[in-house]
Amino acid sequence: MCSMNGLNIQLRSQYKQFIAGALSSLSLSLANEKEISILTMIIYPRATEVIYKMMVQKGYLREFKHSDILAFMFCCSFIVYCYIFEPSNLPSNYIKAINNFSLLTKGEGTMFATVTEQVTRQIEQTYGVPR
Numbered sequence: 621m622c623s624m625n626g627l628n629i630q631l632r633s634q635y636k637q638f639i640a641g642a643l644s645s646l647s648l649s650l651a652n653e654k655e656i657s658i659l660t661m662i663i664y665p666r667a668t669e670v671i672y673k674m675m676v677q678k679g680y681l682r683e684f685k686h687s688d689i690l691a692f693m694f695c696c697s698f699i700v701y702c703y704i705f706e707p708s709n710l711p712s713n714y715i716k717a718i719n720n721f722s723l724l725t726k727g728e729g730t731m732f733a734t735v736t737e738q739v740t741r742q743i744e745q746t747y748g749v750p751r
Contacts, residue, residue: 654720657713665695704736705743 648656669691675681702710703718724732 653713654717657711657717661699661714661717664699665692668692668695705740 648659651659669688672681672687672691676683699710699714699718703715707715719729
């Protein structure tokens with residue numbers, strides 16, 4: 621946007637923001653799959669925070685201290701829930717990235733998979749929700 625202002629291009633602010641966002645998103649075409657999965661894990665909580673801020677501006681919600689932390693917590697909680705109980709709902713590159721960052725040994729991975737399967741089976745038996 622600064623370049624457009626410096627070149628004295630006369631556009632409405634909304635159009636300048638759109639053009640700046642479109643140009644900056646072109647850099648994603650140069651990133652590899654692993655980098656993009658990391659970026660999406662960072663972007664989703666920020667997008668949730670933006671939606672919250674817009675709802676505050678419209679008067680649907682009240683502003684409160686540390687709302688950004690709460691938005692990040694909800695997004696991370698959802699990703700962890702899906703990773704543990706419904707990995708089929710996550711893109712495969714998310715699962716690969718989480719596996720890479722968690723640094724689980726093969727034994728720990730097997731134990732984690734066993735516990736996940738037992739908890740899932742217990743939820744199915746308790747609530748009658750088939751998989």
